[in-house]
Amino acid sequence: MKLIRICFLFVFVLFSYSAFSQWQPAGEKLKTEWANKVHPDNVLPEYPRPVMEREEWKNLNGIWEYSIAGRSTNKPSAHDGEILVPFPIESSLSGVMRRVEPSQVLWYDRNFTIPQEWDGKNIKLNFGAVDWEAEIWINNVKIGSHTGGYTPFSFDITPFLKDGEQEISIRVWDPTNEGPQPRGKQVREPEGIYYTPVTGIWQTVWLEPVNRKSFKKVNFTSDIDNNTVKLDTETTDFESGDIVEVIILEDDKEINRSKFTAGESLDIILSDPKLWSPDSPFLYRTIVKLISDKEIVDEVKSYFAMRKISKKRDENGIVRMQLNNEDYFHFGPLDQGWWPDGLYTAPTDEALKYDIVKTKEMGYNMIRKHVKVEPARWYTHCDELGILVWQDMPSGDQQKDWQMRKYFEGNELVRSAESEEIFRKEWKEIMDYLMPYPGIVVWVPFNEAWGQFKTEEITEWTSNYDPSRLINSASGGNHFQTGDILDLHQYPDPQLYLYDANRVTVLGEYGGIGLPMDGHLWATDKNWGYVQFESTKEVTDKYIEYAETLKDLIRAGFSGAVYTQTTDVEGEVNGLMTYDRKKDKMNIKRISKINREVINILKE
Template sequence: MKNPDGIWYTPVTGIWQTVWLEPVSKKHIEEVHTTPDIDQSTISFEVAAAGTTYGDVVEVSILDGNKTLATTKAAVGEPIVMAVPDAKLWSPESPFLYDTKITLLDHGKTQDAVEGYFAMRKISKKRDDKGIMRMQLNNKDYFQFGPLDQGWWPDGLYTAPTDEALKYDIVKTKEYGYNMIRKHVKVEPARWYTHCDRLGILVWQDMPNGDNSHDWQNRDYHKGNEFERSAQSEAIYRKEWKEIMDYLYSYPSIVIWVPFNESWGQFKTVEITDWTNEYDPSRLVNSASGGNFFQTGDILDLHHYPAPNMYLYDANRVNVIGEYGGIGLPLEGHLWKTGNNWGYVKFNNSKEVTDEYVAYAEKLKELVSAGFSGAIYTQTTDVEGEINGLMTYDRDIDKLDVKRVNKINTEVINALNE
């Protein structure tokens, strides 16, 4: 994109995530996957190690603060399942994390040791007493509401200036009264997800879209032939999507995978969705945010600007409004460029924008009872020439009245259980 404009931003390439080198012993731990099961009160560990030989052992300890709750050992490569009686469940309201210490032993001698954490939480779906399919958190109906977060910065584009800056956007999201973030077509550094786990915010994780868009149909289920990628393009997608899921698997804040968005590079939708569900059955799959829609996955995700609207409904899936809003307010002194700034609708001051936001939220409350179980407002911050953020691009100014937005957001979230 040689001339960034509107929703099209400056191209990003090169090394923009954290890079480090770490010395390890010949025998060392490579990866740890944790899978909670709150129904059975257990936590499962899969520990991958390199350079090991027969007889090597993995030792896992679970801690609550400084108190060791349980310790067990198993041969390298064997799955480990440990009981967590009277488990403290993780949620945005109470983001409790258990600490872990995992040690690789050779005849009782430590070869490597890593510290980590896990959470006891469950994401699922279930019909309510009206027959509407609802998302549940920890076996209770739970409305998920958050902003579209693209993770852009004026100075580093995809790279945040500091770790504190990464954390700041999540803190502000919670101040606005949201309980979720949709991480839009970007994979963040590991620290961002750790902040989400510790602060308590649910995450919908997009696959960054590549290739071309083809025949976007977002008002009904897709008709006709799907886009066909080249063999090379398809192989790249499958490899990178698996790597993303492996990389992020053990972050409890992540509850939904989003393989496709608005038909960008969308191909073999049913096959990709089925693979994603099978590869990680512990989470829900939102197969095509904003279309193209197929009878697959756990969620039907509509996009409608500026006001939320339920123009399609699937009785067999969770229904959400995956993008709406985009209320624009250009603020002089905080613009990436002067003139020709873009929003789905534009207003002149904070009160006007907040009034419009509240009006949309009142409509959203009605749509919750009609069947919506989640909603995504566009967006966390301004991004270059797109000036529809809750905050300015430099994060200096809250463009909406935080207290009013927090109040109405809380009402939207609670509407599901009223």
């Protein structure tokens, strides 16, 4: 018996080693230290949806088979090779590092099994994000499709399952910059401020068992002025008599237990609530149950924060942003969320969290997430660590007239009916997806006139859809007298060249101080920043010089500022860190000190 066990162990180890040895990062491009921690048997193993977490689930990340074919052709009969999901095919960590043209489609295939203990349950197939158009087959039956590269989507695959092993196939098409869809900085010919395209699955794929009646959405909205938090839920197939029960925990101690009818909402009163802020990021943990016929049919863990974002005119007549009814200066980096080895996808959850940890270490209290939407865990890390988030809509379509230094006097871009429909659908889905995360305090629908259309209408819709956050309708121009914020861009040095006495005025981008560091470059040539220096001391000195200027401009009217940027990205070398995150560009102690001084100006 002992010999049999030894033989079995040997075969298992041999098989595991063989599977691992067949996958390797592709290419010779820059890598982060976390690339060495990626293993095909344990890719991003953390539960991917922290605001609605269930105990039972199965991760489908790992080795899949892929093929590339013409868009108008049938599925190939043979595969081109293996790909490591969820890293996009253009990335090194996919193990492939191939481009997919707009005239082509990318096919994914793999088999999976349903755990026996899930018998009798409905099986949900969940995708974190797939860029851009995905069609899904289960056991050779097409079960559905989804468009949109930044939002999660799910299917109940129960009716299509068979005994034994299951087959899944996914067909993905992405036109990149040949289409009008939101795509951020992706282009087919990357250079300058535009980067490598991302195609296909780039966030976790997973299965979870649910009952026929289950939660579709759980969302908390706080009201600190009345010491209440409102809970909204959506459920599948709920009936009269079904009940939602919520348990609220403070430091693991139950402080409230409430029940209400499914399909309704509930305002819960909290006695002397603890407020959330970057200095004290307290989160209330919750357990939410769905009860039908006196039985618990679904149970999820979630959380919320008691915080308020608003604006108010101060004693000098300047409209200031407020956090929890106090003037609060927002200061942080422009964060593009790109990785040299995974492109859109961080190698590990530790890596995903790292940029936020460093942002806090540098003394900032905010991040502007620039024309990209992150996996859900990124936002939870911000909530837990204490970071305010300005969330951009990923840009798409065309840039028409761009006027920066005056209120807009030109003709707005006229999108096609298809382009406009895509924007509205995806913006709503992004807001729905991110609504539960309390760290998000500002929505940014347009950046630098890129794809900007019907600004006043889109701003009004956004504000009405989520009145709990501020709307920065046009970052960097074209400026309309709408929304809550006037957002100026100015490189490299801060300048206050336009002011709005009725809205918050912010410096939405500045800086871009460049420092190429040998051994940490994506490309050995064509590296640029808005200004470039040759040493850490020089860039730190220039950063502090700009920060001293910013202090005076805050007193004159700025209520927030965004420094470009968190890391180098491909050919851009204006990061606070190198692209591989292995080197800080500046003296962290010095910039942390000056950053805190900038933030505290309004407290003087």
